[in-house]
Amino acid sequence: xxxxxxxxxxxxxxxxxxxxxxxxxxxxxxxxxxxxxxxxxxxxxxxxxxxxxxxxxxxxxxxxxxxxxxxxxxxxxxxxxxxxxxxxxxxxxxxxxxxxxxxxxxxxxxxxxxxxxxxxxxxxxxxxxxxxxxxxxxxxxxxxx
Numbered sequence: 001x002x003x004x005x006x007x008x009x010x011x012x013x014x015x016x017x018x019x020x021x022x023x024x025x026x027x028x029x030x031x032x033x034x035x036x037x038x039x040x041x042x043x044x045x046x047x048x049x050x051x052x053x054x055x056x057x058x059x060x061x062x063x064x065x066x067x068x069x070x071x072x073x074x075x076x077x078x079x080x081x082x083x084x085x086x087x088x089x090x091x092x093x094x095x096x097x098x099x100x101x102x103x104x105x106x107x108x109x110x111x112x113x114x115x116x117x118x119x120x121x122x123x124x125x126x127x128x129x130x131x132x133x134x135x136x137x138x139x140x141x142x143x144x145x
Contacts (some may be wrong), residue, residue: 001142006031007133008141011028016130024130025123026110033127034134036103046103046111049086051120053112072113079109 014026024030036042056078060066066074083102090100102108114123127142 002035005034005138006058007132008137009130012133012137013130016126016133020121020126022118023114023127025114026107029107029128030134032037032107033103034131034138037131037135041100042103045086045100046107047124049079049082049102049108050111050115052082053108054115055113056082057116064099067137070089072109075113075116076106076109077113079107080105083108090130096142 006028012029013027013030017023017027033043033046055073057066057071060074060078061071083105086102090143092145111123111127118126
């Protein structure tokens with residue numbers, strides 16, 4: 001089930017990118033996030049971690065020369081560190097924090113990278129469109145099979 005949904009998501013992401021020229025947070029990100037559609041707090045936690053990653057990157061880029069591969073690796077690294085830190089801090093701060101977790105440790109960095117390249121609104125709306133299309137295409141696929 002997970003493999004089929006991932007392939008459907010990849011196909012829809014590639015079609016969306018080829019038609020609109022906008023990336024939905026990365027090619028694999030919607031395929032991964034669609035598996036957590038029933039857990040909106042995890043999606044929110046991932047979105048907030050991505051915004052925090054972007055903010056830290058923009059602060060660091062004032063003092064460092066960051067572009068190309070270095071920028072991408074730094075964003076993935078910041079996203080992973082934020083994911084790790086939030087997984088340790090949130091349970092002590094909020095009782096509901098078990099649901100407000102970050103999905104993966106690479107995903108926030110990939111999303112933040114596209115936030116920086118395309119803007120937050122375009123990336124978020126593209127991600128929402130591809131996630132919804134993947135969700136309904138997956139439901140249709142599993143209904144027919």
